[in-house]
Amino acid sequence: MKKKRKYYKVQEYIKKNIQQGIYPIGSYLPSENDICKQFDITRTTARKALDELLKDGFIEKEHGKGSKVLERSKSLGLLTVKGFTEAANHKIKTVMLQEPKIDNWSPSIAFPLKQDEIQAKCVYFQRVRYINDKPIMLEHNWYAEDALELIKPDDFIEGSFFKTLSQKYFIEIKGSKQELRAEPANKEVANNLGLEEGEAVLHISICFKTSNPTLNLYSELYCNTSEFPIRNSYFL
Amino acid sequence: MKKKRKYYKVQEYIKKNIQQGIYPIGSYLPSENDICKQFDITRTTARKALDELLKDGFIEKEHGKGSKVLERSKSLGLLTVKGFTEAANHKIKTVMLQEPKIDNWSPSIAFPLKQDEIQAKCVYFQRVRYINDKPIMLEHNWYAEDALELIKPDDFIEGSFFKTLSQKYFIEIKGSKQELRAEPANKEVANNLGLEEGEAVLHISICFKTSNPTLNLYSELYCNTSEFPIRNSYFL
DNA sequence: AGTTTTAACTTGTACGTACAAGTTAAAATG
DNA sequence: CATTTTAACTTGTACGTACAAGTTAAAACT
Numbered sequence: 001m002k003k004k005r006k007y008y009k010v011q012e013y014i015k016k017n018i019q020q021g022i023y024p025i026g027s028y029l030p031s032e033n034d035i036c037k038q039f040d041i042t043r044t045t046a047r048k049a050l051d052e053l054l055k056d057g058f059i060e061k062e063h064g065k066g067s068k069v070l071e072r073s074k075s076l077g078l079l080t081v082k083g084f085t086e087a088a089n090h091k092i093k094t095v096m097l098q099e100p101k102i103d104n105w106s107p108s109i110a111f112p113l114k115q116d117e118i119q120a121k122c123v124y125f126q127r128v129r130y131i132n133d134k135p136i137m138l139e140h141n142w143y144a145e146d147a148l149e150l151i152k153p154d155d156f157i158e159g160s161f162f163k164t165l166s167q168k169y170f171i172e173i174k175g176s177k178q179e180l181r182a183e184p185a186n187k188e189v190a191n192n193l194g195l196e197e198g199e200a201v202l203h204i205s206i207c208f209k210t211s212n213p214t215l216n217l218y219s220e221l222y223c224n225t226s227e228f229p230i231r232n233s234y235f236l
Numbered sequence: 237m238k239k240k241r242k243y244y245k246v247q248e249y250i251k252k253n254i255q256q257g258i259y260p261i262g263s264y265l266p267s268e269n270d271i272c273k274q275f276d277i278t279r280t281t282a283r284k285a286l287d288e289l290l291k292d293g294f295i296e297k298e299h300g301k302g303s304k305v306l307e308r309s310k311s312l313g314l315l316t317v318k319g320f321t322e323a324a325n326h327k328i329k330t331v332m333l334q335e336p337k338i339d340n341w342s343p344s345i346a347f348p349l350k351q352d353e354i355q356a357k358c359v360y361f362q363r364v365r366y367i368n369d370k371p372i373m374l375e376h377n378w379y380a381e382d383a384l385e386l387i388k389p390d391d392f393i394e395g396s397f398f399k400t401l402s403q404k405y406f407i408e409i410k411g412s413k414q415e416l417r418a419e420p421a422n423k424e425v426a427n428n429l430g431l432e433e434g435e436a437v438l439h440i441s442i443c444f445k446t447s448n449p450t451l452n453l454y455s456e457l458y459c460n461t462s463e464f465p466i467r468n469s470y471f472l
Numbered sequence: 473a474g475t476t477t478t479a480a481c482t483t484g485t486a487c488g489t490a491c492a493a494g495t496t497a498a499a500a501t502g
Numbered sequence: 503c504a505t506t507t508t509a510a511c512t513t514g515t516a517c518g519t520a521c522a523a524g525t526t527a528a529a530a531c532t
Binding site: 004028031032033043047061062063064065066067 | 481482483484492
């Protein structure tokens with residue numbers, strides 16, 4: 001029944017081209033009139049497609065110039081992976097402490113699992129993120145084993161799980177729930193982040209929803225924020 | 237030049253009626269056709285106005301039924317006042333430690349002030365938020381004295397600064413920048429939140445942008461997250 | 473050569489029309 | 503009376519047209 005939504009097809013086509021780099025970041029999309037010709041639609045429909053991409057943060061429009069492709073991933077609550085990779089000017093390093101493996105769900109996951117998920121096993125992986133060779137964040141990540149194949153470390157695009165999802169599997173992050181707590185570091189966290197036990201760390205629990213309804217990502221993050229606070233901004 | 241944007245006038249008219257409770261939360265707006273008649277516009281234009289309100293989180297649309305007025309303030313990054321007041325089922329109390337007064341800008345504000353602001357004085361007020369009679373959050377708030385009059389405590393609508401802004405001054409929050417740090421509590425924080433010095437607290441620095449370009453709000457918050465973690469969710 | 477004007481692009485706003493599709497309550501049916 | 507059908511609403515999609523307004527580079531002018 002949704003086959004009739006022409007604008008949706010156009011939207012998905014353009015989105016795919018952005019994700020695959022055919023329309024590179026910073027470049028301008030074909031003009032609205034070009035899109036009309038290409039898909040044999042009216043400008044109303046083409047604009048509707050672009051409006052959706054605008055809302056999703058894929059493009060911005062410049063009056064008189066065109067639609068420019070944006071860097072993806074703004075406005076995902078706080079500290080998406082972007083919040084981290086974005087710490088520009090700084091040397092980022094990621095060390096995989098535990099490569100993705102089939103495992104049982106951990107009780108340390110803060111958010112309740114769905115029925116479907118709890119019955120399957122899960123894929124688990126653990127990483128430490130460094131800035132300027134200082135360990136800043138300890139990451140635990142889980143997702144349902146039957147929702148997505150086990151991704152090997154070599155398949156990570158630029159070390160980013162989200163980029164891999166987007167570019168290899170065309171899965172987008174649709175939203176997230178998060179909980180934040182200031183906690184004293186336990187032994188594991190202290191060891192991995194080079195802190196004393198009991199020092200204050202920021203504990204962030206996240207449940208990411210994706211465009212694949214069966215795939216949720218669960219992350220438990222422990223951050224040393226003394227030097228690099230977590231930043232977040234949102235604009236309507 | 238912007239006078240010509242009919243949809244904007246309609247949008248602002250409806251927004252005002254929502255803010256003033258003429259279109260109450262949960263009710264349905266007049267239908268698109270009614271709006272057309274009322275403003276002598278076509279449905280295209282009426283829908284454009286509603287689209288904007290949809291984007292801004294004022295309404296949601298229900299196919300075949302109508303446009304429903306939403307509770308305001310979703311998706312403002314994390315922990316807007318809503319994030320707090322929302323802790324439903326719990327008894328919330330707010331104690332004003334320092335009523336709004338003219339003061340000098342404090343160096344403890346994490347975000348850089350604008351040139352215009354730094355030259356003026358500011359209005360400062362300090363509050364402690366309680367949940368179930370336990371002090372949970374210590375708040376410091378500042379805004380430029382020449383951007384908005386000094387609001388007296390009695391004028392706070394339901395104890396909420398944001399509701400007051402919205403309903404009395406028609407000023408909306410347009411976005412925010414935030415920084416999060418896990419820190420050991422200092423003496424002032426520990427005293428006000430009933431903690432030991434050195435216990436981990438969540439320090440949140442916020443700069444709110446408003447629909448009044450000259451008015452920014454600066455807040456430094458200190459949270460005891462051990463019992464009530466800060467929640468945040470975002471959906472595209 | 474340097475400046476101004478123009479023409480050809482771009483997106484923004486708004487008109488009007490038509491039909492599809494979801495919702496609801498009244499009317500027709502058994 | 504209970505069920506089904508219909509009619510009258512709602513929003514969703516898409517057509518086509520026209521002109522306004524911002525941008526840019528080529529053309530015309532001084």
